[in-house]
Amino acid sequence: MRVLGIETSTDAGGVAIVEDGTLRAEWSLNLPRSHSLRLLPALKALLEALGLEPQALDGIAVGIGPGSFTGLRIGLSVAKGLAMALERPLAGVPSLDALVFGIPSRGLPVYALIDAKRGELFGALYRGGRREGPFEVLSPASVIERIRGGEFLLVGEGVLLYREEFEGLEGVEIAPPPCHHPRASAVAFLGWKRLRDGKGDDLNSLVPLYIRPSDAELKGPRP
Incomplete structure (x- = not known):
């Protein structure tokens, strides 16, 4: 089973592919506030480096936080879009679990x-x-x-x-x-284990793990 991992909960995000429990490749993105610009190009480069088409993926795993509100929304949006377009299962992985993995x-x-x-x-x-x-x-x-x-x-x-x-x-x-940063390879491996065991998440109900309201929500609407 070949699973793509996406991690964007911190500035040091990335993408990785794990196949049958073995890491095939990983692209790191350690640039502040760059996920919206660099995530899709990094994913394309990763697949090209392995000679794979998106259809060769058997599942998608994504870090769901806690972490950067903007980063989490970007990562989850890309992961859901891929899962929907490819009709593949999706697994959300808490980013702190990925941080500790290994x-x-x-x-x-x-x-x-x-x-x-x-x-x-x-x-x-x-x-x-x-x-x-x-x-x-x-x-x-x-x-x-x-x-x-x-x-x-x-x-x-x-x-x-x-x-x-x-x-x-x-x-x-x-x-x-x-x-000190969650790695996409850890997200991919933890997601691979869940998807291998048939424990994917519902595409519509999976949301970022925010823990607390965003700054915008705490400030409330302007009078």
Whole structure:
């Protein structure tokens, strides 16, 4: 089964193809606010590099957040359009799950943290590769309170934003630089596993995982 993965929840987005559990190719897009311009050309280049037509895809996987509101809308729109046009199944993959996938944690619990703007973080706790509890909106101070005195591995662009606060905590480790963004290859692999097991999502009901209202919604309509 050949699955395309699309990840646009952060500036470091990308596209990848996993076939029968093996990564065939991955294109990264680490440019701020460029997904609307570069996503489709990157997808075309990826397929051409592998000598594939879109019809050769057996399924589509897409990162659904939490993350950038605009990026998520772009990625999901492209994924849904492809799934509809090709009549292929679609699987939504939480971007924090993709962020943690494949991280060498050495048995440590992992806190995955993505920038939520306004001094907040989107976060979730993982043990043994499995998420514990819900996705949350957290302040850096609340994360520090939870991990203080324990042993944890921190990963995600949110960790880098508040690195000075986190790296002084005893027992807390920060993942190396290549690990801090969800990768399209992880989205593709996690989506491939779901689609292989017949656990795709409904095309009409799949929506981004926002967790909190957008800035525009919080501000409300102008008087």
